[in-house]
Each structure stands twice: as C-alpha cells, then as structure tokens.
Amino acid sequence: MSTRETPAGEIAHIAPPPKKVVQRSLWQNAWRSLRRNPLAIAGFALLGFVIAMAIFAPWVAPHDPLEVKLEDKLLPPGGQYLLGTDDMGRDLLSRCIYGFRISLRAATVVLALACLIGICLGGTAGYLGGKIDNLLMRMTDMFLAFPGYILALAIAGALGPSMTNAIISVAAVWWPWYARLIRGQVLAVRQNLYIDAARSIGAGHIRILVRHILPNCITPLLVLATMDLGIVILVLANLSFLGLGAQPPEPELGYMIARGRLYFMNQWWVATVPGVAIFIMALGTNLVGDAWRDILDPRTQSR
C-alpha cells in the first residue's frame, strides 16, 4: 500500500486536505490498463485484422473459395497459391479468409442467443425474486452441473448436422452463465433509488425492467461475451470437425481440418493452414478477453 501515513498528532491541528478519491469509469480504466499492456494491443490488432478480413473477404481473397480445379489439387504453399491448395484444388488462403467470416458470424450469433436467453431468464429471476427466482436459478444450476460441451454435442447430434443446428446447440448450453450474471446485476441495480422513483410515478414492471434496469446491466454482459468469443469459435470448430456443423462445400475451418486430416502424412499444409487460421482468430479474441479480465480484476488496478 502506498498511502501516505500522517503522524497521529498532526491530525488535530491541521487536518490534511481530504484525499481526493479518484473515480474512473470502466472505460477509463480500460484505456489506462490497455496502454500498459502491449499484448492487449497485439490482441486488438489481431482481432481487428481478422474482422477486416471477414468483412472484406470478397475483395481480399485472391481466388474463389469454392472453385474446384482438380489439376491444381494438393499443391504445396508458394507460387500461384500462397498457402497451397486442398484436395479439390481450392485455394486454402481464400478458403481461410471466408472461414473467418463463417466462424465469426456463427460465434456472434451463438453469443447473441445466449445473451438473449440470459437476459430473459436472468432478468425475470432477478426482478421478480422469490419462488420464481429460486426455480429459474435451480434450472440454471442444473445446466451448469454438466460438462456443457458434451451436452452441446448430444443436442447437435440429435438435431442433425448443419451449421444452424450447431449454433442452436451451443447456445443451448451457453446461456446459464449469462442468466446468472444478469440476475446478479439486476439484483444490484434494483436497489437503486431511481427504481423506486420510477415505480412511484407509476411505471409498470416491464417498463422498469426494460427501460431502467437492463440498460444498466448490459456492460458486464458484453464484456463476458467478448471473453467467450474465442472459446465459442473453438467449440463450433470442434462440432464442424466432427461433422456436426458446417457442411461441404462451405469453407468452415474446423471442417477443413477434418478433410486435411486425410492427407496429414504427406500434405501437411492442408490441415495445418486452416488450423493456423483458427489459432490466429482465437488468440486475438483471447488476448482481448484476457485484457478485459485484467481491467475488471480490482487486484491488478493500480491505486
């Protein structure tokens, strides 16, 4: 602790000027901590790069990701195809760039769904309290009492293989964390005086919840979603790898690795290149997520 201590005797005579309490908003904290953390900046740069690639894929990709050219199959990296070609002669670089697009979009949808369910259930539980709160939270705990990945696998298997079903199944096991978080936030915000004020001027429950409580709960939710993005990308890739996610000929990275696995003895790049692409994407999001963790952790805040 670096608080300056005043000798006890002095206090009676000259009271020291009241120590100025430095209050910083979450964003100010974020900015301060970011400037000191080169890895976080690297993370933002990496993620920015991936997002830019995903958005501008049609302009950035040198080839059509779906164009089959059997005479060019399994070419090693270099030459006309910067990162080589797969077993159908498709350009791996272009497929990876489009792969960013598919993964990011799918992961964002999963997290949006998880947030939505979380807000509905967690908001209801926190606002109403009592028996309903108890029931909803027990239900949430039940989902948390089981390894989510395995449950997602089972649901995806039951729904049948497709990217939409993979998204649904991951969202179906992901929401409990968000419901918990929102409930806690709602419980805290509900205490505020302005909620009583809103009630006293006759605002209805829905209005109070939607207009006054939820907007004040949203920031931590977004932070959690950022931190989860990398994991969700990987889980979706896992499902695709098992054949439960994106279907051919979509350039989904997990599925591309599964195909490349057939050639791993001799044409190592077919599986390696899409793997590196997932790695770059996940590392970027995880670095950003880790930076957030530091920002939120009061122990790492400098006084």
Next chain:
Amino acid sequence: MRPRYVVQRFMWMLVSLIGISLITFVVSHMVPADPIRAIAGLRAKGEQVEELRRRYGLDKPLHEQYIRWVVNLTRGDLGISIRTGQPVREDLQRYAPATAELALAAMFLTVVVGLPLGVIAALHKDRFLDHLSRIIALSGVSMPIFWVALLLQIIFFSRLNLLPADGRLDIMLSPPPQVTGFYTIDSLLAGDWATFKNAVVHLILPATTLAFGSLAVLTRMVRSSMLDVLGEDYIRTARAKGLSERRVVIAHALRNALIPTTTTMALLMGALMGGVFLVELMFSWPGLGFYAMRSISLVDFPAIMGVAVLMTVIYAFFNFVADLLYGFLDPRISIEGGNS
C-alpha cells in the same frame, strides 16, 4: 465442515442428476434414427424387430421408459447396451480406467508445467517473462484440441517417428493383469518393464494434447493468487526478518497461493472431461469418450444415458471436492450454509 452442508450438497447433486438425465433422455430420443433397425439389419422381419423392441423396452411410451430407467438406476442398473449387448455398467467399468489414466496424466503435466510458469509470471509481473508465460498460456487455449492432436501426430509420429499416435499399447503387447485398470500402474505391479515403458510412451501425446487447454487456466490462476499473496503483510515480515527470497517465495508465498489453485485444479479435472471426448477419438484411446462417440453414432440410448450419468457424477464430484478443499485448506473460510 458442517455435515448439514455436505448433506445439502449431496441432495442437490441427486436433483441435478435427475434433471440432467431427463434432458439427456429427451434429447437422445429426439433423434429420428431407429437403433433397433440398425442392429436387426435391413432384412429382419417385422416380428423380429418387434421382439427386439420389446426386449429393450422401446415399445413403451416415453415417460414409462424414463420412469423405468430411473427406477433401475436406483438399483445400480443402467440397462443393456444395444450396440455391445453387454450391461452398460460393465461397459463403463471397462472403459473408465483408460479415461481416468489419461485425465490424471494430463493433470500431472498441467501442474508440472503450469505451476512454475504461473510463479515465474507473478515474480516478473509486467516484464518480459510475464508476457511470455501469458502468450504460452493463451496459445494453449487458442488452439482447437483436435488440431493440436493432429499437429503432434504430424510432428512426433509421421515426421520424427518418435512416439506412437494411437491406442494404449502396441498391438503386439497384451495388457497387464488388471488391478487398477491403469496400464502404467498395473504393468509396474506385474514387474513388466517393457509394457510399462510402452504404456507411458502411448500416454505422452494424448495427455499433452489434453493438458494444453487447462494449462492456461492453471497458469493464470497461480499467477493471480501469487500476486495476491505477495502483497500480504506476512510476506513483508518474512523478508524483514532476513529470509532468502527463495524461501519467502516457496515456503511463504507459494504455500498460501496454492489454496485457490488446488480448488481450480479440482474444477479443471471436471472440465477436462469435455476435452477427453475429442482426444480419445483422435488417438483411438479406448476410454469413455471413445465409447460414447460410438454409442452416439448408433443411437444406443442406454449407453448414451449411462455415459451422461457417469459424466455428471464425475463433474459434480470434482466440483464438490473443490468446495470441500476450499474450506479445508483455508481455515479462514468456513462454509456453514446461511449463517452469514
């Protein structure tokens, strides 16, 4: 530890188990496929199929099937696997040791690498080594597990031909006489040195793959709890009385930092179960994940339910252990359920 709390936790575990089994039951019966058709073969006559259906109780309405399943479960009976024709419980008993051996080996690697990495990171906070350990840890969680498996196979099996890429033992070797079900321990007990070496060599790649993901979590946890402890007054006291830095770090700081770390390890052990599925698939490791994957592809209801129940129990068990350890290791914390 108050007995009331333990009982409460235990009851809650039972409730979760029922809930999870219900979810699994509904989900696995949503599948449009028909397992009976699959095992009876396409040419089976109608009455044969009906006969099989009756034998597995699949002719009853769904809720009756579920109730019967729960009643049997209370007697420790998980039903007969449609695919293997064996009682599911025996199947699980046969496959579980392989998974346990793999998970423990992965946990061992995680601790051996993650603990020093976390301590080093904390001691060099915000300097080069801290950043380096952060990169290593985050890289671990940023790689898809099946890709790590593939890369390790490419490098150590296909290129260098150093390590085997599948199974628990070479095909020529027969498993050691079963005592614990762990090939490494059993072969040692049998004094079979060659089999022991072979079993260890087979463990290396799958265990490393599995350890990758948990490494990050452990490292970050050790780092942050070390940082916590290093700021405490008793560390300053230890330094003030002239102890060597080494002693301060190991005897005073690390010992206390291990309290939250142990809890994390118990939680990680539960979390490893998710990764086990893919790793076992990638390395043809004959464990629970391997068994489950095959059962899922054949819609073998009793087997799927059996694995789900076992997984839930394992997961809940480790969460429970984590809770108990927390109170046990840190006397400042006492869990008393509603006394605050």
